[in-house]
Amino acid sequence: MLHIAIVDDNPSDIAIIKEYLTGYFKKRAGSSPIDYTLSAFQDGFSFLSSFSCAAYDLVFLDIYMPRMTGIDVARRMRLVDDGVKIVFLTTSKEHALESYSVFASAYILKPIAENQSLFVSALNRLLPDEMMSGRKLTVHLAGQSTLEIPFARILSVDCNNTRNAVVHLEDKDIPTQNTYQELSALLATDERFLECYHRLTINMDYVTSMEEDLFHLKGNHTAPISRRKKKEVKQGYLQYLLDK
Template identity: 30%
Template structure:
């Protein structure tokens, strides 16, 4: 884990560093910065971190402003804000910050950050363009993808989205949950209600014929997936 701490107060910085070592271990790679401009310059020079701790009230550029710039350089960067006030909590939320910690920072707060990161990392997303807009959708709510005129309809549990890319350009970002049922149709197996030898029934009531030449392989892959899911749930008890 590569961690950056942007904090101008020496005592607070030492407290955070001590907590980081306790939670993430001595092997975590940590760099310290006293102002937002310095951490931005490091990022622009190619020095990237998995997790950034920003004091909100930094000299010069505010921590919120510095975090916005970091997100432009590295959209996957995870941000935690540290402050004495909740004044900028709304802005922190808009940046999808992992947490908003109140000083003095304690190890328990950092363990909660680590827990939130683990939960967040379990979630996977499909990134795509809809027209000129950059979008993403959580794979857990993506029911199926259907090719349409060299573009793709994305049917989710919350409605339909549209991708400007062909289906073939999107499938590499999908995980083991997704199965090609027929030409131009990829289904999230968690969304399959019933699987038969020649068709499957989706949760929304749609009946889909399996690709004739691949029926045996499709059924086998679905059965293997269901069996593995049952095993994993049993192991978690």
């Protein structure tokens, strides 16, 4: 499931954004409905109280809000989650350059009706088909809490010295209480994932190149290729490229 948040102090603007998103997903889905949630907040504080790593896939932020601006909200978000996509929807170009400091994915001026093509192109770019499929991995964390991680954001999964699985995103590592066997079995049901080494599964969408004994992944990460399974691993990766 795709999780989207809208943070805007103007209820009318929230309603308009919801209307455009509903129309976009209906048109893009065709005969296969897209599973998503829309959560709305009228100030940054209430939003941040519900925010955690991987809680949302996409967040629409107004900039001019009382007590805390959208830029300030985004800065606090980035302390927790470097991967969530942020789109600013606001009435002024004044903070466009500043939005780069929080790695915003788009900056669109209101009203949306006057910039509808930018709105649609941003969604097309930020929500690739694999993310729209909505598959998520549910992991158990310390303290009996759970976390849903989109398959599309998982770089790799391996295990630590206690044999518990660690989920690696491009920007952070998430230790879990699950065993590696549990999570690797779930990931094996998705064609993007390949066990390239003993207790190491990678997301092939993140592979940038393959050497004799090594995969290079986005973000300067690497993953070794098992000598014993080298032929099988390489064939699996090449077949994945052919099938894409």
